[in-house]
Every structure is written in structure tokens, then in C-alpha cells.
Amino acid sequence: MKQKIILRVISKFLIPYILLFALYVQWHGDFGPGGGFQAGVIFAAGFILYAIIFGVDTVRVVIPAVVTRLLLVFGVLLYSGVGVAGIILGGNYLDYNVLAHEPTHGQHYGILLVELGVGITVASAMITIFCTFAGRGPEDPEEEV
Amino acid sequence: MAFPGLLNYWLIIGLMMIGFYIVIAHGNLIKKIVGLNVFQVSVFLLYITMGKVEGGTAPILAEGITAYSNPLPHVLILTAIVVGVATTSLGLALVVRIRNAYGSIEEDELDVQDDRP
Amino acid sequence: MGMIAIAIARIHNLFAVVMLTGIFSLLGAAAYVIMDAVDVAFTEAAVGAGISTVLMLGTLALTTSEEKPSPKKNVVGALIVVTITGAVLIYGTLDMPHYGDPLAPVHQHVADRYIGQSGTEVGLPNVVTSVLASYRGYDTLGETYVIFIAAIGVLAILGRVRFPRRREEDIAEDDAQKTPDETARETGA
Known part of the structure; x- marks a missing residue:
């Protein structure tokens, strides 16, 4: 779809705002609707739009396969790590009260980090899945029945 | 009783059965996955209708509001939706592999090929 | 819908x-x-x-x-199964609480605590986020693992390698090759 100039211009214009909106949803999830799951999906949608218009290979230049896979693992480890941090600081697994001096502040930090972990995992998982599907290309014509 | 009564459950069961019908009556594997999606959405709706409280609002704490809908089903379904799309993509990946291996995604044609001597 | x-x-x-x-x-x-x-x-x-x-x-x-359109026999059988299942499920809803009933069992256990206490215990206005990340952290951790594993599964199934479609001759060759391989493996073991 590279030759469609309207699609190219509009998508270039929209993608920064999609990513910005994803970050807003990520950090504002404590107060309004939103959170890690939605933010991850919206963030991935920005990259998927880019991949549809400009091709998967272009996206892979922006965010290589190694990076998405590392981020995939990093998100899960961040979530688990917050739990382990709770144990080290003398609480239970995933107990955020001990993360700061006041329980409510600890809860804030804990939820923020956990949501960040979820967001990173979901975003990189969706990008990985989409690029794996789209990266295969259509079947060879002679294989058609 | 008030208007909706049990009607919400019946509508959802109707949707659920359409999804079930798609899954068992169609031989195309992509169609089956779409059917599972319809079924899944109807199950989500079932959970959410249970969480609704008459006169309540969305569970975001604000001053001057006393009645909130039950947040627990929302949490369960919120995560289930994202997990659902992840597992759906796994199913679609299997469909693509089946297509590559057999050249078809129709169930009966797969059966014919599997029965080879 | x-x-x-x-x-x-x-x-x-x-x-x-x-x-x-x-x-x-x-x-x-x-x-x-x-x-x-x-x-x-x-x-x-x-x-x-x-x-x-x-x-x-x-x-x-x-x-x-x-x-491909599905065969007639399938359609009739499926309709029968679906009708029976739907009727049973509707019979099962007859003693369910009505829509929006504040006294339904689902609102009686932990929901009150979440709505009433999470403002002071967690300090966030969005109860869904508090329950998701704090009260039910284990649940969400498990869901994150599921997404992680699904992504790995897609990578494993559809990774870079291209699988050529198997034709009849290939299948026959495969079968022919398999037997000596397996015998060799058995003798080796």
C-alpha cells in the first residue's frame, strides 16, 4: 500500500498521536478507564498501522525482532520482579504495601510498575504475533490448487 | 418485575447458541474460530450483565455517587479479552500451518487426506 | 448483535x-x-x-x-443440538437473579469491600485498576503469562522457517525414508 499517498500522509500524521494516546492510557489508568492491557494494545496498533502501510520490513528497522522479544520477556520479568521485591522488603509476594514508607504510596508504585509490565508484555506480544503472520508473505502462486 | 427481568440472559444464550452453531455446523477452520469468538463475546456479556447494579455507575470512585456496579466481573473480563485475542492468534497460526501442510482448511478435505492408506 | x-x-x-x-x-x-x-x-x-x-x-x-457450504446433514444435526442446549440453558436461568438486582449473590461477597475500602487501602479512584493490579495481582500475573506463552507459541508455529506444502510424492518419500531411519535408531539404541 506504499503507493497510496493519502494513506501514507494520514497514517504518518496519526501514528504519533496513537502512541501518545497509548502512553496517556497507560499512566492515567489509575484515575480513569485504562491500564496496561488497553495501553499495550493501542501501542501495538500504532505499530501495526505502520506495518500495514509501509511493510513489515520497515517496522522491523524501527523495532527489530530481537527488541520485541526482549521486551516480551522484560515485561513479564518486571511484573514478577515487583512481586519478588515485595518479598525482599519483608512482605508477601505481590504485596505492594512495603514498597514505600506509606502503604498507599507503596500501592501506587506497585500498581504503576505492574501495569507497565503488563503494557510492555501485551504490546510486544501483539507486535510479535502480527509481524510473524504478516512476515510470511502470501503463498507461492504455483502452490495454489 | 421490572422490564428486563431475565431477558438479558435469554438474549445472551441466543448469541451463545449462534456461536455454538457456527462452530459445529461449519467445516471451515477460520469460520470455526470466528464462531468461538462469537461464543466468547457472549460469555463476556453474561459476566458483565451479572455485574450491573440498578442505578449504579461505572466503578470509578467520585464524590456524590453511592451506587457502583460490581468491579469484579469487569476485571475478570478485561483480562480475558486480551488473553482471548492471544489464544485466537495461536489458533489462527495453527490454521495457517494446517493450510501449508494439507493445502486446505476444510474439515472434510482434511479427513479425506488423513485416511490415506 | x-x-x-x-x-x-x-x-x-x-x-x-x-x-x-x-x-x-x-x-x-x-x-x-x-x-x-x-x-x-x-x-x-x-x-x-x-x-x-x-x-x-x-x-x-x-x-x-x-x-465451502456445509453439507445438509451437518446443518440439521447442528440445529437440533443447538436448540436442545439453548433450551436447557434457558431453563437454567429461570432462578437467576434479575438484571440489575442489587441483592444478587454476586454483589454480596467481596464487591462491597472493593468498592468501600479500596479508596483508603489502595488510594486509586479507578476500582477496576485497584482490583486488577493489587487485590487480584496473582490473577493478572497469570494472564500476563498466558499472553507471553501465546506469543511464544505463535513464534514457534509460524517462525521464520518456510514449510513447503506436502504433495503426495513427498509423503510417499517421507514414508519410505522413515523406515530405515527408525530401524537405524533402534539398532543404535
């Missing part, structure tokens, strides 16, 4: 089916908003109408976009 679902069941062009699935998800999101589940509606609109439609289109590009 019912109309869309029936259309999905009837149409044989898979491209149209996938598009209708997107509309179905969007209508579902509207229904969630009506039932006060704003977070869920947000997710459904982003996931169901966006990502999953795109993924299904990707699959269509890799496979085929026409479906």
Missing part, C-alpha cells in the same frame, strides 16, 4: 465474515458501556474491533477467503 451473528453464520465469503466480526465486537463494546463496564468496553473496542480483525485478515491472506 443477533442479526450480525446470524449474518456471520450464513455468509460464506470469509472476508465479509471477518469484517462482520469486527462490527460484532464494536457492538459488544457499546453493550459494555451501557452496562457500566467502561474499562471492558475500552479493551473490547481496541482488541476485538482492531487487532483481532487485522490478525484474521492476515490469516485470510495466508489461506483462502471462500468457504
Whole structure:
């Protein structure tokens, strides 16, 4: 779809705002609707739009396969790590009260980090899945029945 | 009783059965996955209708509001939706592999090929 | 939504089916908003109408976009099974609490605590986020693992390697090759 100039211009214009909106949803999830799951999906949608218009290979230049896979693992480890941090600081697994001096502040930090972990995992998982599907290309014509 | 009564459950069961019908009556594997999606959405709706409280609002704490809908089903379904799309993509990946291996995604044609001597 | 679902069941062009699935998800999101589940509606609109439609289109590009009509025998049998199941389920709902009933059992256990105490215990206005990340942290951790494993599974199934389609001759060759291999392995062991 590279030759469609309207699609190219509009998508270039929209993608920064999609990513910005994803970050807003990520950090504002404590107060309004939103959170890690939605933010991850919206963030991935920005990259998927880019991949549809400009091709998967272009996206892979922006965010290589190694990076998405590392981020995939990093998100899960961040979530688990917050739990382990709770144990080290003398609480239970995933107990955020001990993360700061006041329980409510600890809860804030804990939820923020956990949501960040979820967001990173979901975003990189969706990008990985989409690029794996789209990266295969259509079947060879002679294989058609 | 008030208007909706049990009607919400019946509508959802109707949707659920359409999804079930798609899954068992169609031989195309992509169609089956779409059917599972319809079924899944109807199950989500079932959970959410249970969480609704008459006169309540969305569970975001604000001053001057006393009645909130039950947040627990929302949490369960919120995560289930994202997990659902992840597992759906796994199913679609299997469909693509089946297509590559057999050249078809129709169930009966797969059966014919599997029965080879 | 019912109309869309029936259309999905009837149409044989898979491209149209996938598009209708997107509309179905969007209508579902509207229904969630009506039932006060704003977070869920947000997710459904982003996931169901966006990502999953795109993924299904990707699959269509890799496979085929026409479906063979299903045989008559299947349709009749399926209709019978579906009608019986639906009737049983409707019979099961007869003693369920009514829509919006504040005295329903689902509102009696932990929900009060979440709504009443989470403002002071967690300190966030959005109860859904508090329950998701704090009270039910283990649950969400497990869900994150599921997404992680699903991504790994897709990578494992559809990774870089291209699998050529197996033709009859290939299958015959495979079978012919398998026997000496297996015998060699058995003697080696």
C-alpha cells in the first residue's frame, strides 16, 4: 500500500498521536478507564498501522525482532520482579504495601510498575504475533490448487 | 418485575447458541474460530450483565455517587479479552500451518487426506 | 448483535465474515458501556474491533477467503443440538437473579469491600485498576503469562522457517525414508 499517498500522509500524521494516546492510557489508568492491557494494545496498533502501510520490513528497522522479544520477556520479568521485591522488603509476594514508607504510596508504585509490565508484555506480544503472520508473505502462486 | 427481568440472559444464550452453531455446523477452520469468538463475546456479556447494579455507575470512585456496579466481573473480563485475542492468534497460526501442510482448511478435505492408506 | 451473528453464520465469503466480526465486537463494546463496564468496553473496542480483525485478515491472506457450504446433514444435526442446549440453558436461568438486582449473590461477597475500602487501602479512584493490579495481582500475573506463552507459541508455529506444502510424492518419500531411519535408531539404541 506504499503507493497510496493519502494513506501514507494520514497514517504518518496519526501514528504519533496513537502512541501518545497509548502512553496517556497507560499512566492515567489509575484515575480513569485504562491500564496496561488497553495501553499495550493501542501501542501495538500504532505499530501495526505502520506495518500495514509501509511493510513489515520497515517496522522491523524501527523495532527489530530481537527488541520485541526482549521486551516480551522484560515485561513479564518486571511484573514478577515487583512481586519478588515485595518479598525482599519483608512482605508477601505481590504485596505492594512495603514498597514505600506509606502503604498507599507503596500501592501506587506497585500498581504503576505492574501495569507497565503488563503494557510492555501485551504490546510486544501483539507486535510479535502480527509481524510473524504478516512476515510470511502470501503463498507461492504455483502452490495454489 | 421490572422490564428486563431475565431477558438479558435469554438474549445472551441466543448469541451463545449462534456461536455454538457456527462452530459445529461449519467445516471451515477460520469460520470455526470466528464462531468461538462469537461464543466468547457472549460469555463476556453474561459476566458483565451479572455485574450491573440498578442505578449504579461505572466503578470509578467520585464524590456524590453511592451506587457502583460490581468491579469484579469487569476485571475478570478485561483480562480475558486480551488473553482471548492471544489464544485466537495461536489458533489462527495453527490454521495457517494446517493450510501449508494439507493445502486446505476444510474439515472434510482434511479427513479425506488423513485416511490415506 | 443477533442479526450480525446470524449474518456471520450464513455468509460464506470469509472476508465479509471477518469484517462482520469486527462490527460484532464494536457492538459488544457499546453493550459494555451501557452496562457500566467502561474499562471492558475500552479493551473490547481496541482488541476485538482492531487487532483481532487485522490478525484474521492476515490469516485470510495466508489461506483462502471462500468457504465451502456445509453439507445438509451437518446443518440439521447442528440445529437440533443447538436448540436442545439453548433450551436447557434457558431453563437454567429461570432462578437467576434479575438484571440489575442489587441483592444478587454476586454483589454480596467481596464487591462491597472493593468498592468501600479500596479508596483508603489502595488510594486509586479507578476500582477496576485497584482490583486488577493489587487485590487480584496473582490473577493478572497469570494472564500476563498466558499472553507471553501465546506469543511464544505463535513464534514457534509460524517462525521464520518456510514449510513447503506436502504433495503426495513427498509423503510417499517421507514414508519410505522413515523406515530405515527408525530401524537405524533402534539398532543404535
